Amino acid sequence: MCWSGTADLVAGAGIVGVGAVCVARVRRGGDLPMASVPLLLGAHQLAEARVWQVEGGTGPATVVWAVIALPLLAVWVPLAVLCAAPRQAWGRLAVPVVCGVVTAGVMAYAIITRPVRAEIRGHTVGYVVGLPHTEVLIAGYLLATVGGLLISGDRWLFGFGVLAALGALACWAMWRLEFVSTWCAFAAVCSLVVFGWVRGRSAYSP
Numbered sequence: 001m002c003w004s005g006t007a008d009l010v011a012g013a014g015i016v017g018v019g020a021v022c023v024a025r026v027r028r029g030g031d032l033p034m035a036s037v038p039l040l041l042g043a044h045q046l047a048e049a050r051v052w053q054v055e056g057g058t059g060p061a062t063v064v065w066a067v068i069a070l071p072l073l074a075v076w077v078p079l080a081v082l083c084a085a086p087r088q089a090w091g092r093l094a095v096p097v098v099c100g101v102v103t104a105g106v107m108a109y110a111i112i113t114r115p116v117r118a119e120i121r122g123h124t125v126g127y128v129v130g131l132p133h134t135e136v137l138i139a140g141y142l143l144a145t146v147g148g149l150l151i152s153g154d155r156w157l158f159g160f161g162v163l164a165a166l167g168a169l170a171c172w173a174m175w176r177l178e179f180v181s182t183w184c185a186f187a188a189v190c191s192l193v194v195f196g197w198v199r200g201r202s203a204y205s206p
Contacts, residue, residue: 003123005052011184012045018191022198033080034157035198038191040076044068045184051125056118066116066129071104074141078148081157084201089153096151100144103137142168156197163190 019038026035047068050061078096085093107129114130131137146168149161167186 005049008045008049008052008184011188012042012049014042015045015184015188015191016042018042018188018195022191022195025198025202027202030083031198031201032083033076034084034194037077037080038194040068040073041187041191045187048125051118052120056120056125058115058117062116062118062127063111065118066111066127067108070111070129070131070141071108074107074144075100075104077145081148081152084154084157085152092151093148096144096148099140100148103140103144106133106137107131107141154197156193156200160190160193160197163193 015038019036019040019042022035022038023032026032044065047061047064051057051059051065054061056062075097078093078100082090082093082097110129110131116130117128119126119128142165146161146165149157149164152158152161163186167190170186
């Protein structure tokens, strides 16, 4: 989320560019899902730029935003961590993966069966998804995404997890105040962290 459609568009284009560079530098197949995360974050910002342009509502851009933000990232991030991790770490990383799959399934069902609506609120966009058992789903989402990154055993991915956690907390607080949305800035920083991770991995690849 960003504070205007223009900011979302610029941030999204820049993050997609970082993602393209990350994917191009990958030397190991297992690193590709994590290297692709900036592409998802950039697409997410571009979808919201369209939401701003059409002034919210229940159109395709709103649905795309919800699909990327909720079920897709919930399952993609922990699986990406698992794919990039050494085999001996798979046991502990199985918990975030399973949690992500279950959480993503419930969120996807809610998006399919219930209307998703976006509302422009000053410098923020509010989304109404109608998720059941919201507190439980949020806990599962954070365990799958942030939790998976924090226990990855990789310092770059750990940093990504810390940034994601702090960014989510700060953006939630500002969104609740309907002051300004700032996730695009955190998404950009997280994408640069992923780039640093990819560069480090490629430097040690045969």
